[in-house]
Amino acid sequence: MAQFEGVSQMSAVHPKPVGLVLQYGTAGFRTNSKQLDHVMFRMGLLATLRSKKTKATIGVMVTASHNPEEDNGVKLVDPMGEMVTPAWEGYATQLANAEQEGLLTALKDVIEREAISIAQEASVFVGKDTRPSSESLSQAVLDGVHALESHSKDYGLVTTPQLHYMVCCQNTQGRYGDATVKGYYQKLSQAFIQLTKNVPNRTDDQKALLVDGANGIGALKVCEMETYLKKELQLSVFNDGSSGKLNHRCGADYVKVQQRAPTGVEMSAGERCWSYDGDADRIVYYYSDSAGRFHLLDGDKIATLISTYLKELLTQAGLDLQIAVVQTAYANGSSTHYLEDTMKVIVRCTKTGVKHLHHAAQEFDIGVYFEANGHGTVLFSIEAEEKIQQLAQDSNTNDKRKNTALLLQNTVNLINQTVGDAISDMLLIEAVLAIRGMTVQQWDAIYTDLPNRQLKVKVADRRVIDTTDAERRTVGPAGLQEAIDIPVNKHRQARSFVRPSGTEDVVRVYAEADTQESADALAHEVSLAVY
Numbered sequence: 001m002a003q004f005e006g007v008s009q010m011s012a013v014h015p016k017p018v019g020l021v022l023q024y025g026t027a028g029f030r031t032n033s034k035q036l037d038h039v040m041f042r043m044g045l046l047a048t049l050r051s052k053k054t055k056a057t058i059g060v061m062v063t064a065s066h067n068p069e070e071d072n073g074v075k076l077v078d079p080m081g082e083m084v085t086p087a088w089e090g091y092a093t094q095l096a097n098a099e100q101e102g103l104l105t106a107l108k109d110v111i112e113r114e115a116i117s118i119a120q121e122a123s124v125f126v127g128k129d130t131r132p133s134s135e136s137l138s139q140a141v142l143d144g145v146h147a148l149e150s151h152s153k154d155y156g157l158v159t160t161p162q163l164h165y166m167v168c169c170q171n172t173q174g175r176y177g178d179a180t181v182k183g184y185y186q187k188l189s190q191a192f193i194q195l196t197k198n199v200p201n202r203t204d205d206q207k208a209l210l211v212d213g214a215n216g217i218g219a220l221k222v223c224e225m226e227t228y229l230k231k232e233l234q235l236s237v238f239n240d241g242s243s244g245k246l247n248h249r250c251g252a253d254y255v256k257v258q259q260r261a262p263t264g265v266e267m268s269a270g271e272r273c274w275s276y277d278g279d280a281d282r283i284v285y286y287y288s289d290s291a292g293r294f295h296l297l298d299g300d301k302i303a304t305l306i307s308t309y310l311k312e313l314l315t316q317a318g319l320d321l322q323i324a325v326v327q328t329a330y331a332n333g334s335s336t337h338y339l340e341d342t343m344k345v346i347v348r349c350t351k352t353g354v355k356h357l358h359h360a361a362q363e364f365d366i367g368v369y370f371e372a373n374g375h376g377t378v379l380f381s382i383e384a385e386e387k388i389q390q391l392a393q394d395s396n397t398n399d400k401r402k403n404t405a406l407l408l409q410n411t412v413n414l415i416n417q418t419v420g421d422a423i424s425d426m427l428l429i430e431a432v433l434a435i436r437g438m439t440v441q442q443w444d445a446i447y448t449d450l451p452n453r454q455l456k457v458k459v460a461d462r463r464v465i466d467t468t469d470a471e472r473r474t475v476g477p478a479g480l481q482e483a484i485d486i487p488v489n490k491h492r493q494a495r496s497f498v499r500p501s502g503t504e505d506v507v508r509v510y511a512e513a514d515t516q517e518s519a520d521a522l523a524h525e526v527s528l529a530v531y
């Protein structure tokens with residue numbers, strides 16, 4: 001068939017290094033950018049097949065998020081903006097690892113197993129982050145799409161959540177919004193302005209924020225967004241990519257893991273600051289107090305702030321909707337306690353990776369999900385959105401309930417429900433702080449984090465570690481869990497677990513305890529058990 005000849009010809013331009021084996025991990029493929037050209041071409045092919053199968057537009061995002069600038073990666077976006085299914089992750093691995101002469105066979109195997117009609121039209125949206133390698137790698141994706149004679153739209157430089165949003169808008173015929181970057185800014189900024197317009201006496205100080213753009217796409221896009229906000233937020237953007245290296249001593253991952261401010265941000269005591277990661281799907285807030293102490297407000301604090309706000313609105317509106325918070329094992333123990341015992345909301349724990357959290361959040365009327373690293377969003381069920389809309393339009397409703405329903409409606413519009421989105425999350429957090437008249441210090445004081453430490457351990461083969469119970473315990477290799485339990489039992493309020501990273505060639509160690517010294521010692525002791 002002519003299409004397969006095109007694939008053969010083009011794949012010769014994007015050859016696979018013999019013997020190289022890669023795995024579709026927590027967030028797609030991720031490794032040094034020099035090893036990825038063939039993977040990108042093949043993901044262009046696979047996205048086309050997925051589009052033919054689903055008869056919908058599929059997204060391909062070229063990014064390695066928080067990884068160093070030298071790395072790159074790719075992930076596929078399914079029709080409603082969600083991650084692809086496990087079976088297709090398997091096909092991705094199969095296709096990426098087929099040797100050059102076996103590529104057509106691997107491709108035909110997917111076509112056969114999924115009973116794909118190759119004549120079906122296809123459409124693929126492509127986006128990329130600001131890494132130097134992203135330009136040629138996204139071209140390789142497009143080459144893959146074109147080799148199968150399919151339609152593509154290249155969005156160029158966009159954040160990961162923006163690409164998810166475009167895919168969802170396209171596949172819902174505009175019901176979710178316009179599939180343009182401008183449409184995205186308009187929808188979010190209008191919702192933000194509506195939410196904050198009745199907040200009395202917002203001073204310039206309250207509107208001012210410091211931004212660490214991680215020298216990446218987030219910096220670029222938040223500056224574009226700012227013009228739509230009509231001075232309702234006043235941003236000072238640092239690490240905007242004009243001189244520094246992506247994610248180098250800056251960005252959300254650095255700030256969260258190192259528990260310190262990024263370099264390049266000039267912060268004074270009490271100023272509200274936030275950091276994005278390399279593809280702007282994560283956000284963490286922080287400030288330094290008058291004694292110069294650094295305070296981090298991570299994904300757990302964000303989830304608490306948002307769920308408290310939503311719960312209050314639901315009560316005021318008299319809406320009987322079930323709200324839940326979804327976390328991972330990395331969630332600080334204090335946050336889980338606060339949510340369950342004080343807030344009385346349902347808390348679920350899933351494996352690491354937003355696809356797992358997203359899935360769990362879909363089970364509730366309102367599912368707030370955040371990884372501790374600041375990656376998350378809120379999902380509203382169709383029924384929940386309908387109930388909110390009915391109340392907002394009901395002429396028999398009293399003014400107070402109606403206004404609350406309108407606040408809820410604008411909150412829904414402000415949230416990018418397709419995936420965690422640092423720009424949308426930032427606007428939501430700012431709106432909630434403004435509406436509740438809260439300072440960052442008051443938000444921070446809702447509960448106190450247990451001291452904690454994250455470490456990375458390099459081992460010969462991280463895949464030998466097998467976990468269970470949402471990654472909170474290991475079941476292999478034999479004896480490892482017992483070796484972790486011994487130091488855990490020596491410390492107070494202690495918890496620790498290990499798991500192989502899906503994005504880096506390391507084992508991650510997490511420990512928390514009643515003091516920082518204890519948490520540090522525990523993390524160290526558990527690292528020794530992993531070697």
Ligand code: NG1
Pocket residue numbers: 026027065066330352353354371373375500501502503504508
């Ligand atoms: P890995 O490398 O599998 O731990 C990291 C994050 C995830 C997720 C992915 C994708 C931690 C501990 N892990 O995964 O939560 O965000 O990257 O970016 O933060």
Ligand code: ZN
Pocket residue numbers: 065066277278279280281282
């Ligand atoms: Zn990211």
